[in-house]
Amino acid sequence: MSAPVLSVRHLTKSYSSGGGLFGRPRTARVVDDVSFDILRGGAFGLVGESGSGKTTIGRLILRLVEADAGEIRLDGEDLRATSEAELRRLRRRMQIIFQDPFSSLDPRVRVGEAIAAPIRLHGLRKGSGVTDRVVELLELVGLGAHQIRRFPHEFSGGQRQRIAIARALAVEPDLIVCDEAVSALDLSIQAQVVNLLAELRARLGVSYLFISHDMAVVRHVATHVGVLYAGGLVEIGDASAVFGDPRHPYTRMLLAASPSPVPGAERQRRAIEGEPPSPFETIAGCRFASRCPLSIDACRVRRPPLSSWQNGAHEAACIRADGLERLRLLADEEERMSATYRLRLGLLRQARAERRNG
Incomplete structure (x- = not known):
């Protein structure tokens, strides 16, 4: 490895x-x-x-x-x-991509310049090579060269996060x-x-x-x-x-x-209780x-x-390694009971429908 x-x-x-006027520091x-x-x-x-x-x-x-x-x-x-x-x-x-794509970009700076700034700062490209690299990065994240002079407010949230990714990649x-x-x-x-x-x-x-x-x-x-x-x-x-x-x-x-990782699969989500x-x-x-x-x-x-x-x-x-196994068995039993309940409910509804139609 x-x-x-x-x-x-x-x-x-x-x-x-600080503990305030009378409290003790914690x-x-x-x-x-x-x-x-x-x-x-x-x-x-x-x-x-x-x-x-x-x-x-x-x-x-x-x-x-x-x-x-x-x-x-x-x-x-x-x-x-x-x-x-x-x-x-x-x-x-080492670079970082922040949570909020709307506040991570300076609204006064065009996106091309936002990506170019770290390239110039670290001396990775010179002259027209900086612009070429910015275009390359924009295309790498699914945007285009025609967007290089636009401001952040002209982009959607997903596009802004793509710009933030391009800026993070700019310094390799x-x-x-x-x-x-x-x-x-x-x-x-x-x-x-x-x-x-x-x-x-x-x-x-x-x-x-x-x-x-x-x-x-x-x-x-x-x-x-x-x-x-x-x-x-x-x-x-x-x-x-x-x-x-x-x-x-x-x-x-x-x-x-x-949510279930399988598209279309039904599963009852369980909230974690307590704090x-x-x-x-x-x-x-x-x-x-x-x-x-x-x-x-x-x-x-x-x-x-x-x-x-x-x-x-x-x-x-x-x-509790043994307890973990017990937890798995309990979860499996709950799923089986739930499936049995749904089956019985379906059969009951079907019988009622047959009686009404009969």
């Missing part, structure tokens, strides 16, 4: 809250001992509910926010130990952080942008950190997945393993709450225990570490 383009180890971030730990790798040319999906710490991790990696502890290495270079001058050089290799990065990059778009446009990102990864070999709360989107784009809950990873592994055989109850609940713990709260045991249908007393005493399956290709932080 090739060396990862990005390696994150034991990343931690806390924020302090500390909120929003990222807690997070570790993962992103392979060159791979797409690592970081998924979890709002407030789980996903966006903070993306900003820590880019050093838009400084971490309290941990290592962030880009091709072996420790980003946290680099000087400002070295960081400017390395930032060319190794890694792009996609921070909820499609969540503000309509469903049909989401699919187009996700397909575009997948095509660009295959064509250019660029790597993604794909941050999202939507398991259906992550399933489509990610090669590896990390499931984040209350600042910590509860499951991580190959996408096929995480989606095909989820080992943590939280992952199973996220999947049950998402995640406050980041100000110190929890000795499993963070998910208060919402978990399988929790036992031991879950509230000791926080389970990530344990591996499939020779380390799949890890989950849960002490």
Whole structure:
């Protein structure tokens, strides 16, 4: 296996809250001992509910926010130990696509100039070569040369996000952080942008950190997945393993709450009950225990570490491996009972119709 383009180890971030006139200062730990790798040319999906710490991790990696502890290495270079001058050089290799395509572009700047600016800044092209490169990038994301002099307000949301993608690609990065990059778009446009990102990864070999709360989107784009809950990873592994055989109850609940990946398939979506713990709260045991249908007393005493399956290709932080199997059986039984109920209801309606017509 090739060396990862990005390696994150034991990343931690806390924020302090002033206590006011009489209150005591409090500390909120929003990222807690997070570790993962992103392979060159791979797409690592970081998924979890709002407030789980996903966006903070993306900003820590880019050093838009400084971490309290941990290592962030880009091709072996420790980003946290680099000087400002070295960081400017390395930032060319790391770009970000923000969630809101309407605020990520300056409304006063034509799109051609918005894409050309980083090319000139890093000296990647000169003279007419800059314009040629801008046209090439616009065509790469499905737009055209005739749109180079238009302003952002003349484009739809999906087109603006394509422009943001072109701007991110302008400096030929190794890694792009996609921070909820499609969540503000309509469903049909989401699919187009996700397909575009997948095509660009295959064509250019660029790597993604794909941050999202939507398991259906992550399933489509990610090669590896990390499931984040209350600042910590509860499951991580190959996408096929995480989606095909989820080992943590939280992952199973996220999947049950998402639309079916099979077009036209009927499935009753189940909302996740309860609320995640406050980041100000110190929890000795499993963070998910208060919402978990399988929790036992031991879950509230000791926080389970990530344990591996499939020779380390799949890890989950849960002490109830047997309980996970029981949860699967319960879910299967519920599906069977639901199917039986629908069958009986159909037969009853058919019998009533026959009596009326007979």
